Amino acid sequence: MDNKTVETISYLARLKLDKDKKEKITKDLENIIDFVAELQDINTEDIIPLSNPLEKLAPKREDSVTSKSRKEVFLLNSPESDQDYFIVPKVVE
């Protein structure tokens, strides 16, 4: 885990690390990755990955509208909105 890798994954996660914390976090990440690296030595041949402990398929339902539009309620939580829209900085120059 070098500086460049940390910078790449930080960007992928849209995070910027404080300069004074970067070294510590890099070290922590390195230790954690070392710690989980134990998994690479185990024999997992023919083992199907398990993503959900119950292994059930998601139930199907009729494709129908189940709730009313409450956009004004949801817009209330927005840091910035105007009538029907969330406001963000200009995207298109």
Place this chain on the structure above:
Amino acid sequence: MSIRFKTLAELKELLEKKEISSYELVKETFKNISSSKTNSFITLDEEAALNKARDFDEGKVDGDLAGIPIAQKDLFCTKNLRTTCGSKILENFIPPYDATVVDNLLAAGSICVGKTNMDEFAMGSSNETSYYGTVRNPWDLERVPGGSSGGSAAAVSEGLVCAATGTDTGGSIRQPAALCGITGIKPTYGRASRWGMIAFASSLDQAGAFARNAEDCALLLNHICSHDSKDSTSISEERENYLDNINNNLKGKKIGIIKEFDISSLNKEVQDSFEKSKKIFEALGANFVEVSMPNIKLSVPTYYVIAPAECSSNLSRFDGVKYGYRAKDVDNLEELYIKSRSEGFGDEVKRRILIGTYVLSAGFYDAYYKKAQQSRRMIKNDFVDALSEVDVIMSPSSPSSAFKIGSKTEDPIEMYLEDLFTISSNLAGVPAMSIPHGFSDGLPIGLQLIGNYLEESKILNFAHQYQKNSDWHFKTPNLGESS
């Protein structure tokens, strides 16, 4: 009349006999909270709680939990009541809906007094990662209550409320229950709805309860657990009445002891308590069998790949656009995302997002994430095999009693090992609980009971029989120092 340390069942009886009104109960609860030094709550809802109490006193409310004040972990969305998840990024978030678990408990007549403190986004085992300050353990204010549901555990332990909700992704109900000397249960994955629970690791997260004893937990689970079509992983099988089998006889029942959990490496008091608890179950007619779970040693590394992977995906929704914290002075949209997330999340959350991003990134996915999912199946298979031989599995809930605040914050891995005994049940998805069963260094420790899928009833039965034959669950902290 002092209501502190009364059980849910006792408070119900007092209300039924009209020896106390719900209004008095709620008033007294807020009085106790205001003098508490544990920092268990992030947000209180006194006015609404008192109004609901009046409604109960006027005969307008009924239900199993009618008129009883309880607390909700601040991870559950509560309609019109701030829900922070312990994070700065949700400091001003007011959900427009109730989580299903909250809805169920309200429908049973309970009164929500407020939202309990927790590790930020439930990531932690000590409640020290909360943006709203560390929660203190009522048994010793210099020590942690455990985490992530530390506020709920401390609030019940201190007798501020008789019950509280929690969530458990890797031990976040059982470990704080153990460290605070109370009872806590995590049902089978999918048994309680995740709708309205702010997601951390969706394939591991599960809601549950804290109370003073197993019987109260059973009553709470009767309402917390339900089928919910709004959660696609919700179990559709009918829910049992968890009180029905609580008095079953334990004669001839088998309890598994995991061969690979090295109890002898733990401190002597933890070992002694474990041996004494075995004797109690033996006296009740249960037999002990050693079960081998060779892959259980992979649980912590497996968890620390899967949980961060799911967290990095789930937490990508926090971007400062539709709700939550938004950074000031940004020039473009990307900067808005980066700055809002960087200023809004704490260090542990960032660490886990970064680990998750790393293990899911191109070139590493197979080596880490896929491998962890394979090892997860191996761990699950161990549980399936072991639980086909025994009724329940027993282990300590945590390696030791509550540690000093600040003593494990520098080394994340040392903190992760706090959940050594609890994490595997989340990976397998089986139900598990912690009950108080002794003291180490003068502080409470817990005994973990793990059951087979959908056998919450069975572990509650074992726990209740244990509590009928022991008095650890009656022990309460000396609040001379804490309030």
